[in-house]
Amino acid sequence: DTGVSQDPRHKITKRGQNVTFRCDPISEHNRLYWYRQTLGQGPEFLTYFQNEAQLEKSRLLSDRFSAERPKGSFSTLEIQRTEQGDSAMYLCASSLGDSYYGYTFGSGTRLTVV
Amino acid sequence: AQSVTQPDIHITVSEGASLELRCNYSYGATPYLFWYVQSPGQGLQLLLKYFSGDTLVQGIKGFEAEFKRSQSSFNLRKPSVHWSDAAEYFCAVGPSNTGNQFYFGTGTSLTVIP
Numbered sequence: 001d002t003g004v005s006q007d008p009r010h011k012i013t014k015r016g017q018n019v020t021f022r023c024d025p026i027s028e029h030n031r032l033y034w035y036r037q038t039l040g041q042g043p044e045f046l047t048y049f050q051n052e053a054q055l056e057k058s059r060l061l062s063d064r065f066s067a068e069r070p071k072g073s074f075s076t077l078e079i080q081r082t083e084q085g086d087s088a089m090y091l092c093a094s095s096l097g098d099s100y101y102g103y104t105f106g107s108g109t110r111l112t113v114v
Numbered sequence: 115a116q117s118v119t120q121p122d123i124h125i126t127v128s129e130g131a132s133l134e135l136r137c138n139y140s141y142g143a144t145p146y147l148f149w150y151v152q153s154p155g156q157g158l159q160l161l162l163k164y165f166s167g168d169t170l171v172q173g174i175k176g177f178e179a180e181f182k183r184s185q186s187s188f189n190l191r192k193p194s195v196h197w198s199d200a201a202e203y204f205c206a207v208g209p210s211n212t213g214n215q216f217y218f219g220t221g222t223s224l225t226v227i228p
Contacts, residue, residue, distance in 0.1 A: 004157070006157075031214075033214075033215070040220065040221075041220055041221075042118075042204050042206075042218030042219050042220050042221055043158070043204070043218045044218070045210075045214075045215035045216070045217075048214045048215065055212075055214065056212055056214050056215070058215075091157055091158070093157075093158075100146050100165065100209065101163070102148055102160040102163050103158075103160070103216075104160075105150075105157035105158040105159070106157050107155070107156050107157040108155075108156070108157050110155070
């Protein structure tokens, strides 16, 4: 068990560019979550996968955002036409079964849009 | 609506002193409650969780929390703080109606002075 891995750790991009982040959950975890954390705030839910199915999306996830988990293992989060307001820490978490037992979070990807 | 309030944005304590971080929640049913800790540039680590039963729960690193339904509170405590406890602490409540997301407070930043 190597924990939840996220790549890259940091990303600086120019406004209008597309970016993609990757999350590798704990291997036996079937549930995967994406959260966004802006400066001075707690994490906010973006979306959730059970295996390869995306079962819930937050209203925060505008049409510029898309997430996939093609084989029920790793997941990608893509942001198209980035805006300065997208600057945040993007956290991935995973759980085995119910999230009631708590998530295991990755270290996050820090996105800076300039 | 579900929500979490952490009234203290920042707390400073001396090493060896006791600590209490406050968390108040709004939730329509019996909540699942969590405390997470986040070191700078890192993801969140689960400290402890409450589902039911004994209202005083023990966690890792010597932390404990007490669930008080009458006060809608879930305060985190530690009898003797160590310099390595300096971090950001987040309280979370859930789950949502869909069972897949939790709501985080805005966090309390802890500084430990020697």
